[in-house]
Amino acid sequence: MRILVADDDPMVREVVRRYLERDGLEVIETGDGPATAAALARGEIDLAVLDVMMPRPDGIDLCRAVRSGPHPNTPIILLTALGEEDDRVIGLQAGADDYVTKPFSPRELALRVASVLRRSHPVRRRDEPTLRGGTVEVRQSARIATVAGAQIDLTAREFDLLAFLLANQRRVFSRDELLAQVWGWSFGDLSTVTVHVKRLRAKLGDAHRIDTVWGRGYAWDRDHAD
Template structure:
């Protein structure tokens, strides 16, 4: 089930139609309070939440923060924002959003973003059954679980995707454009998305991370 929380009924209706066309079930709410209640009641069924930054309180950013500190912190979140300034988008990413789409937007683009996040949250095949290790870090793709010395680390879906990708490609240098394409599945987009996720991942892994900045080129794991 996909939760759409936006105070504009036209936006909800159009997005719902596109997602249902892709075979997804949709739950609609028109404000932050209703969205919070839906997450509390249907949290186990909600695979992804699309939250409007400017909806009535709590707004999308505050609700995103609440989810990240709640009982299901790994719920994928896409923010809808009419704010075009890069600093405002960074605030949303730092609040824990996995992705964002700026209004006005193409409903098909949003549906593709939803599909991309869901695809990465549903690992398949032999690669999903692997266990990746580096020092005290252990990543179990099938369970979407990251551990440090046996203790679980709470990562958002995109943070998990980024860590898994870097562990699979140690000592390789990737530009922000590379990571945007390979981890997010975007051919173009705001490069600050990558910068913020690298920053958050480093903070959560603390002294155990081996993400290096290769000046002028990008990032690498343990060069």
């Protein structure tokens, strides 16, 4: 697996590279926006770690460019400043799969990278069922989601969230529960879930049946429960 680490601080890049290489990953380093944009445009990476505060184009601009470009499903983890909630929310809205706040533990980042890679390149099982909800269909083994037969582009987290909701239709899940079940986090920023639900609704359009159950959480097709 090839990982792009983009940060204007060479010390950060070196430490992250050493930890990722210990996990058997190949690392490409870039130190500014233009070099990072060029690396992303080539589409030869399996995951990108992007610093939000990198000289422009910054991590958020680059994230938006990836999601609207020829390789929209490239997994992205953003590095954000500690306490800058706006950066995290904006980054998630731009299409990031995950984020890690600075200062961070290199081992934590390595674990986040491994987690996102597992979800982006899962072990395929032939017996995984196809999930359906209205005109939405998810083929888990192929990691393909369609609406009325037309394929839609989803990030790894968006796909997993949709599959989880379809597999548990009409059950209400709090944001804490979704964070644990879909992200595998025992704690974290609950806005991560909120933003991903918003992104998923936008991509599904009128076909979405993700209902908000006020004070409780989210459910697929709850409004049509018996």
